[in-house]
Amino acid sequence: MIKPWKKRAGTLTYRDPWLTVRSHRMERPDGTMVDPFHIIERTEWVCLCALTESGEVVAIREYRAGADQVTLGLVGGGVEDHDPDHTTAARRELEEETGYRVQDMIQIGRAYANWANQNNQISYFLGFSAVPTGQQKMDESEDIEPVLIPYSAFLAYDFEGPKQTHHAAALFYIERYFKAHPEKRPK
């Protein structure tokens, strides 16, 4: 039977306003030590697929420095201290990144972003009746262009350029939701 390991010590390997890496000395149930084990500490994330009445995804095109490429994908970001809940965070990210707002929104999934070495989870949302009535407001390190794409085209997930794990994961949860609620599927 697999058991959790015991944390013997944790040192702060790196910290600044953007990144925290904590390194633990770990003891396995059989007594073996694993040292160091690095964990990247992050805030909770949200990811949102906002659909317009005509069945288009409000997607974004932005430069992602990790991949060093311009990517096409869904709205998302970190939950901030002032967000009362994850739903509010998703609505805020949508408006800031695209200028769109949604009427109804439901959570369709929740999963670890990367459970091997990252401690946060990501909440996936599906939004309906998106309209461009808000105000786009980007962070200093953001450079974003909203793009409308028919849901069926986005679902194929075979456009040019890099793909994002959590957007494919969102599509998995969305399709599971539409399977249970076929009347909600965009025509």
Place this chain on the structure above:
Amino acid sequence: MIKPWKILDSQQTFRDQYLGVRTDRCQREDGHIVPTYHVIQQTPWVTILPVTDDGNLVLVREYRHAAGKVMIGLPGGVSDPGETDWVQVAARELAEETGYQAREYRAIGTCYPNPATQDNELHFYLALGCTPGARQALDPNEEIEVLEMPYETFLAYEDLDVQHGLHATGLFYAERYFQKHPDLRPVAP
């Protein structure tokens, strides 16, 4: 039109044998300077959806330390620096973690685990005709239990108590592949 940033300066902020952090100072097309941007450096990852001929997925139960929990998931792992033969990585990880071997591998999707802050890609492979053969050969840091589960049961992934985004992604790619190749969809005999 969104353009890539220009890297003005790049420093290796942290490096050991497990983790690299590169910190860049960047300039956007409009001249705006992004003073500090961290990129986590990792080698490419491979995740496997191992299917048996009687419609089961071969899964692993292991302790995932960042989450602090024991979890069920798909086998997979990290490539070595310079490695580019993903089928070989998939076959090695499958054998090491589960002791199973596959008759055939199919590439079903590639994506970035996190293109915002991480520089590596993740390759998903469908492993067909898996059979238990050898014993596991685990790394010192690994401790893994192997189990088989009907594919259809694991597909209801949203019902599991604890879920992993990267495995939901694997199921997305698997479903897309089975829609195009319905003859390969795992079914119980």
